[in-house]
Amino acid sequence: MEGQTFERVILRRKNLRIPFPDCFVERLTGQQILHVNRRAKYLLIETLDEVLIWHLGMSGQVRIYKIDEQVEPIGKHDHVQFDLSSGATIVFTDPRRFGLMDLTKPKHLADHRLLKDIGPEPLGNTFSGPILAHRLKARRGPIKQVIMDGKVVAGVGNIYASESLYRAGISPKRSAATVQGGRAEKLVNAIQSVLGAAIEAGGSTLKDHRTTDGGLGYFQFSFAVYGRTGQACPDCDCDISLTKGIRHLEQGGRSTYYCPRKQR
């Protein structure tokens, strides 16, 4: 998309999870796309005058039809279409309509209501041991639940919280406030390596995930602890007959998995 212009914008509804902003089509048409970025789960399509904030919701899908590729007939859930100056077409399909699109001016982006309270990007350079330690200092809840709070750090979901804590050797039950110094450092490294490996593998969760050319997602990321109750953890030197292997725990209604011996 970068460098292309929105030649034609087609809107087939007034709203998704929230209404489309007034003059959505007029504001985007003719704008050249400078950058395509992401903040937490929001895609940010930046032009000179506007930023398109785009969330796919639970199961929204983006199809990209390259130049000269035949665009499939419009389906009833194809709510938005962008025709770009390159000849490519982008279609947003969102059957459950949990997705959203909003527009803001570039200078107001950081203060936008959807973005302003989001914590640092885990793979960005504003995330570090000292920064995480500072954000955890006043939090008394268990680290597993606190690390999933998007205001602390963006994008550490349920599976990756368990996996990161395992790699860092930190018990999910430990009070978040006590994850300081070297422990916070280890946790940052663990989160970054787990997310890096998961991205490399193409993600791990959604059954209805599709790639932008319509193919199925691929789920190669293998879990160390998640969903492996009673089994040995990787490189395990634990005596399973004593430890009973990986344990399962409910925290805030979500499943946690951990090794009671390696995680303290």
Ligand SMILES: [Zn+2]
């Ligand atoms: Zn173990």
